Amino acid sequence: xxxxxxxxxxxxxxxxxxxxxxxxxxxxxxxxxxxxxxxxxxxxxxxxxxxxxxxxxxxxxxxxxxxxxxxxxxxxxxxxxxxxxxxxxxxxxxxxxxxxxxxxxxxxxxxxxxxxxxxxxxxxxxxxxxxxxxxxxxxxxxxxxxxxxxxxxxxxxxxxxxxxxxxxxxxxxxxxxxxxxxxxxxxxxxxxxxxxxxxxxxxxxxxxxxxxxxxxxxxxxxxxxxxxxxxxxxxxxxxxxxxxxxxxxxxxxxxxxxxxxxxxxxxxxxxxxxxxxxxxxxxxxxxxxxxxxxxxxxxxxxxxxxxxxxxxxxxxxxxxxxxxxxxxxxxxxxxxxxxxxxxxxxxxxxxxxxxxxx
Amino acid sequence: xxxxxxxxxxxxxxxxxxxxxxxxxxxxxxxxxxxxxxxxxxxxxxxxxxxxxxxxxxxxxxxxxxxxxxxxxxxxxxxxxxxxxxxxxxxxxxxxxxxxxxxxxxxxxxxxxxxxxxxxxxxxxxxxxxxxxxxxxxxxxxxxxxxxxxxxxxxxxxxxxxxxxxxxxxxxxxxxxxxxxxxxxxxxxxxxxxxxxxxxxxxxxxxxxxxxxxxxxxxxxxxxxxxxxx
Ligand code: SF4
Ligand code: SF4
Numbered sequence: 001x002x003x004x005x006x007x008x009x010x011x012x013x014x015x016x017x018x019x020x021x022x023x024x025x026x027x028x029x030x031x032x033x034x035x036x037x038x039x040x041x042x043x044x045x046x047x048x049x050x051x052x053x054x055x056x057x058x059x060x061x062x063x064x065x066x067x068x069x070x071x072x073x074x075x076x077x078x079x080x081x082x083x084x085x086x087x088x089x090x091x092x093x094x095x096x097x098x099x100x101x102x103x104x105x106x107x108x109x110x111x112x113x114x115x116x117x118x119x120x121x122x123x124x125x126x127x128x129x130x131x132x133x134x135x136x137x138x139x140x141x142x143x144x145x146x147x148x149x150x151x152x153x154x155x156x157x158x159x160x161x162x163x164x165x166x167x168x169x170x171x172x173x174x175x176x177x178x179x180x181x182x183x184x185x186x187x188x189x190x191x192x193x194x195x196x197x198x199x200x201x202x203x204x205x206x207x208x209x210x211x212x213x214x215x216x217x218x219x220x221x222x223x224x225x226x227x228x229x230x231x232x233x234x235x236x237x238x239x240x241x242x243x244x245x246x247x248x249x250x251x252x253x254x255x256x257x258x259x260x261x262x263x264x265x266x267x268x269x270x271x272x273x274x275x276x277x278x279x280x281x282x283x284x285x286x287x288x289x290x291x292x293x294x295x296x297x298x299x300x301x302x303x304x305x306x307x308x309x310x311x312x313x314x315x316x317x318x319x320x321x322x323x324x325x326x327x328x329x330x331x332x333x334x335x336x337x338x339x340x341x342x343x344x345x346x347x348x349x350x351x352x353x354x355x356x357x358x
Numbered sequence: 359x360x361x362x363x364x365x366x367x368x369x370x371x372x373x374x375x376x377x378x379x380x381x382x383x384x385x386x387x388x389x390x391x392x393x394x395x396x397x398x399x400x401x402x403x404x405x406x407x408x409x410x411x412x413x414x415x416x417x418x419x420x421x422x423x424x425x426x427x428x429x430x431x432x433x434x435x436x437x438x439x440x441x442x443x444x445x446x447x448x449x450x451x452x453x454x455x456x457x458x459x460x461x462x463x464x465x466x467x468x469x470x471x472x473x474x475x476x477x478x479x480x481x482x483x484x485x486x487x488x489x490x491x492x493x494x495x496x497x498x499x500x501x502x503x504x505x506x507x508x509x510x511x512x513x514x515x516x517x518x519x520x521x522x523x524x525x526x527x528x529x530x531x532x533x534x535x536x537x538x539x540x541x542x543x544x545x546x547x548x549x550x551x552x553x554x555x556x557x558x559x560x561x562x563x564x565x566x567x568x569x570x571x572x573x574x575x576x577x578x579x580x581x582x583x584x585x586x587x588x
Contacts, residue, residue: 026528028485031519035528039518055526058536060483068428069471070450071556072479074370076549080540105430113370120370131542181429186441188434195434221390225427228391230475231467232495233582237394237427239498244393274498311517316500336505338512347505 015192017143017151022053023093024145025084027100028061030262030294036311037262037296038099041145044299048159049152053097056087064102068226078110078120079127086128086136094140097148101261104144105182108190111138142190144183146260146295150192150200153207161304164210166255167327172211173255176290177201178245178268180261181221195219201258201295208302217248222264223271239278242271246290250283256291256322258298268292273316276352287354289317301328308334318356360411366452372406375444379403385432385442396586397425399432399442406445418453421586424464454556460563466578469560472553473575480541483532495579 022045030038045051063080066072088096098104114121128134149156164173179198184191193199202212223241228234245268249257259265269292276282276289284290292315293301300310307328312319313335323330338344349355366372385399386392392399402423405413417423426446433441452458459465478487489510493499506513511521520527544550564574 031484031528032486032488035514035519036517038528057524057526057530058533060532060536060540061479061485063479063485065485066471066475066479069475070447070454071468071472071476071552073451073548073552074447075547076544076552079543079547083539083543113374116374117370127543127547131546132539181431185434186430219431221427221429221431223390223427225390225429227424227467227471228427231470232579233467234464235498236582236584236587237391237425240394241390241427270498270500270503273500277497308516309518314502314506314513314517316502338509338516342512344509344512345505348501350501 015143015147015190016141017147017192018095018141019151020051021093022051022095022097022143022148023088023091023139024053024055025059025062025096025098025100025103026055027098027103027262028065029102029266030099033266034262034294034297034311034314036309036314037294040300040305040310041099041149041296043305044149044156044296044303048156048303051148054091054093056091059084059087062098062100062103062106064100064106065226065230067106068102069230070227075123075127077106078113078124079131081107081110082124082128082136083132083134085139086132086134088139089135089137094137096139096142097145098142099145099262101144101180101182102263104142105186107142108187111142112187114138144191144200144260146200146204147192149295149299150203153204156299156303157207157209160208160302162302162326162328164205164208164302164326166325168325172209173322173325174213174253175205175210176213176215176218176249176252176254176257177205178218178222178257178259178261178264180259180264183260201260204295204298205258208298213249213252213254215249215252217245220245222261222267224263224267229267238267239271239274242267243275246272246275246283250290254284254290255325256293258293258295260295262294265292265294270316273350273353276350280352282353285321288321288356289353291315291317291319291322293319301326304328306330308337316350317353320356360409360414362411362414363406363409366406366414366448369448369451371444371448371451375441375448376403376407377438377440379407379440380438382437384435384437385440388431388435389426389442390429390431391425391427394588395425396588397422399426399446402445402449403440403442406449415458417449418456418458419461421462421464423449423453424462424467425586454552454559457555457559457562459556460559463578463581463583466560466563468556470575470579472556476553480537480544483537483540484529
């Protein structure tokens with residue numbers, strides 16, 4: 001069969017993704033904002049796929065946000081990353097999977113730098129030895145956590161309880177995918193499908209029964225910009241860029257957004273709230289907004305996991321309209337409960353973006 | 359061509375990020391910062407490639423170099439394989455190493471980033487450590503965030519995290535030996551030195567502005583004179 005057009009181009013960007021034995025490094029952003037997503041990822045790896053993933057208590061932040069906020073020099077960052085490689089080596093692993101896209105991009109950048117400048121690698125070895133006494137091997141494979149879900153998407157689809165089909169219309173749900181700038185814009189050959197036709201999330205969504213929405217600002221940044229978001233005085237940058245994406249996608253009536261990077265879902269979720277508060281504009285149906293998911297949450301939903309185990313209750317934009325379209329069964333009264341049904345009170349709700357459950 | 363450029367050119371980000379710029383403006387067309395600020399990455403690449411110390415020094419003192427969001431969208435598109443975002447990293451490093459950063463409103467913000475993200479890394483081993491970081495400083499975080507702040511540990515527990523506890527898991531307490539190693543790495547590789555410089559230059563600037571430490575940090579966090587907003 002002759003492969004044409006987009007399909008031909010993205011075939012050039014099929015990356016090697018191992019099928020077992022991963023050393024997992026967590027994301028600072030995901031742990032703070034979406035801890036349930038990482039829990040869900042590990043659950044899928046273990047319970048659904050039987051994959052060996054090691055979660056080392058002694059690993060730390062890669063310092064990536066500090067590096068891209070320019071307070072942490074490259075030599076420091078690369079040596080902290082070298083320490084993660086040392087932990088991986090000591091535990092007998094060769095495949096590393098970061099949960100974070102900033103980490104994934106940074107690890108890739110460091111590995112490329114070491115390849116082009118062996119003297120920098122030597123410097124990293126020297127620094128690490130001096131600071132910690134540790135030595136390290138370079139990982140044989142670096143994949144993002146989403147790459148692994150992508151690799152096993154058909155297997156997940158086989159085990160799935162739900163499909164991304166609108167139960168009221170019988171049509172595929174329309175999904176916006178957002179892969180995050182540092183996944184493939186810096187090193188296109190390291191991301192599934194490259195920077196032009198990234199396929200990592202598209203592949204997942206298609207295998208789970210949904211349909212991808214193409215729209216003009218599909219590849220533009222969520223607005224984070226590191227220092228631009230972190231400092232209040234600059235935050236207009238973030239919200240303006242988030243708004244640019246929503247204004248562009250809204251006419252295509254997406255049912256939800258799925259994201260790759262841990263930061264993007266935070267900006268796309270809370271950004272809708274902030275835009276509503278600032279301008280009175282509510283995207284989507286004009287009532288609830290457009291639900292935003294991480295890729296782990298998406299996989300967890302189709303596998304039939306309890307939405308409150310996955311962590312969908314910590315999203316500002318209610319996810320229930322999407323759950324209802326898919327036909328997910330869930331217990332409304334359990335949404336804001338702690339372990340064992342403990343009462344944690346209830347959040348206040350925005351006046352503009354309606355609460356689905358009061 | 360000048361001592362300043364020669365020093366800057368030692369930075370690997372500049373070596374990797376700048377070949378010959380043909381001034382095509384493709385980077386500017388795709389740049390999210392250029393959509394929001396009067397900011398032009400093409401110009402950054404062009405000024406630096408001219409190797410004129412005087413102009414580079416102006417850049418180091420300017421607001422301009424602080425507008426980039428380091429999204430690296432420019433890397434994908436440049437027909438000459440330049441990365442203005444990488445050139446920016448080199449300029450920002452230089453501006454901090456040599457004290458230029460306190461001469462601009464945006465540059466002065468580095469003290470806030472150092473005291474938050476930098477301190478969280480050293481104290482906890484995380485770039486973000488958000489218990490207690492509420493909607494007063496982050497109103498956009500919204501109402502669910504308020505609820506989470508009120509129930510931080512309980513929601514962490516509910517979602518399978520291992521908050522502040524020993525062992526593996528999300529938001530675990532990172533062992534003290536691991537934190538000690540990270541701090542040692544910062545000491546050995548110049549990370550601590552960068553932090554010290556940010557503190558020293560900021561203290562000088564605060565006293566020049568007649569502000570107490572706390573007032574200064576608040577001032578840099580909130581002041582936005584919007585001079586280059588589109
Ligand atoms: S890295 Fe900076 S200069 Fe390049 S596109 Fe992003 S914001 Fe613009
Ligand atoms: S895209 Fe590249 S060559 Fe064109 S102006 Fe920007 S840096 Fe220069």
